[in-house]
Amino acid sequence: MDARNLPTPRDVLSRGALLLDFDGTLVDIAAAPSLITVPTGLQTSLATLSRRLAGAMALVSGRSVAEIDGFLAPLVLPVAGEHGAAIRFPPDRTIRRPVLPMLPDAWRRAAESWASATPGVLVEEKHSGLVLHYRRAPAAAEPLRAALAGLIGDSRSFEIMEASAAWELRPSGIDKGQAVRAVMAEPDFTGRWPIFVGDDVTDEDGMAAARAMGGIGLRVQDVFGDAAGVRAWLASLAAAEGK
Ligand SMILES: O=P(O)(O)OC[C@H]1O[C@H](O[C@H]2O[C@H](CO)[C@@H](O)[C@H](O)[C@H]2O)[C@H](O)[C@@H](O)[C@@H]1O
Numbered sequence: 001m002d003a004r005n006l007p008t009p010r011d012v013l014s015r016g017a018l019l020l021d022f023d024g025t026l027v028d029i030a031a032a033p034s035l036i037t038v039p040t041g042l043q044t045s046l047a048t049l050s051r052r053l054a055g056a057m058a059l060v061s062g063r064s065v066a067e068i069d070g071f072l073a074p075l076v077l078p079v080a081g082e083h084g085a086a087i088r089f090p091p092d093r094t095i096r097r098p099v100l101p102m103l104p105d106a107w108r109r110a111a112e113s114w115a116s117a118t119p120g121v122l123v124e125e126k127h128s129g130l131v132l133h134y135r136r137a138p139a140a141a142e143p144l145r146a147a148l149a150g151l152i153g154d155s156r157s158f159e160i161m162e163a164s165a166a167w168e169l170r171p172s173g174i175d176k177g178q179a180v181r182a183v184m185a186e187p188d189f190t191g192r193w194p195i196f197v198g199d200d201v202t203d204e205d206g207m208a209a210a211r212a213m214g215g216i217g218l219r220v221q222d223v224f225g226d227a228a229g230v231r232a233w234l235a236s237l238a239a240a241e242g243k
Pocket of ligand 1: 021022023024025028029030031032033034035036060061062063064124131133135163164165166200202
């Protein structure tokens with residue numbers, strides 16, 4: 001799919017459900033997770049669209065629900081965080097979590113020690129996993145992947161997920177495909193047409209799930225060019241006349 005055959009605003013607004021990735025899709029990629037900036041106008045577009053879609057818009061992110069809330073405050077939207085390992089639908093504040101294996105402390109300590117021994121490598125802790133970021137140390141990519149593979153050995157409880165200049169250690173079976181299916185089962189979303197927008201390899205499962213449900217998966221680079229292009233599309237949908 002490319003920009004020429006995007007759904008019309010009327011189609012999106014009358015029967016769509018927007019499922020939006022965050023990093024690289026709504027905000028530009030930065031050198032480190034804490035360095036992103038939320039562009040002026042993004043919250044306004046999202047708030048308008050959420051209202052026009054009668055609540056059928058969710059963020060589907062690798063980040064935690066709390067982080068997404070922090071970046072979008074005061075807006076509070078449905079969020080499937082940590083690739084769907086944590087899901088929250090306002091006005092309910094409860095974050096739903098499936099029962100998942102906890103990452104062994106020894107693995108966390110090993111990742112911390114690799115990060116402190118390798119300039120430019122960052123470790124990001126998650127509730128049931130962690131991420132090793134190598135955007136500022138690209139030569140560390142393969143050694144880190146091999147070290148993680150050695151750590152998990154033949155464990156079937158965890159797997160290594162390739163992310164954007166990062167390796168993520170996550171519980172097996174947690175991906176954006178199951179996140180999309182969980183979101184689409186909620187009352188505000190059921191019966192609507194899933195439109196997943198994402199930029200990263202971790203978003204491929206979300207796009208595939210949306211397509212399997214009769215919807216569409218839009219890859220940012222192919223359809224919009226970059227996150228600024230996505231934001232312009234969302235702003236145009238928010239401002240579109242009619243339903
Ligand atoms: O699913 P997303 O909303 O796209 O989140 C994916 C990961 O995003 C963050 O890492 C990525 O973005 C950083 C900021 O631009 C960048 O520095 C890093 O290299 C990227 O991997 C976040 O830190 C992760 O937890 C998310 O899983």
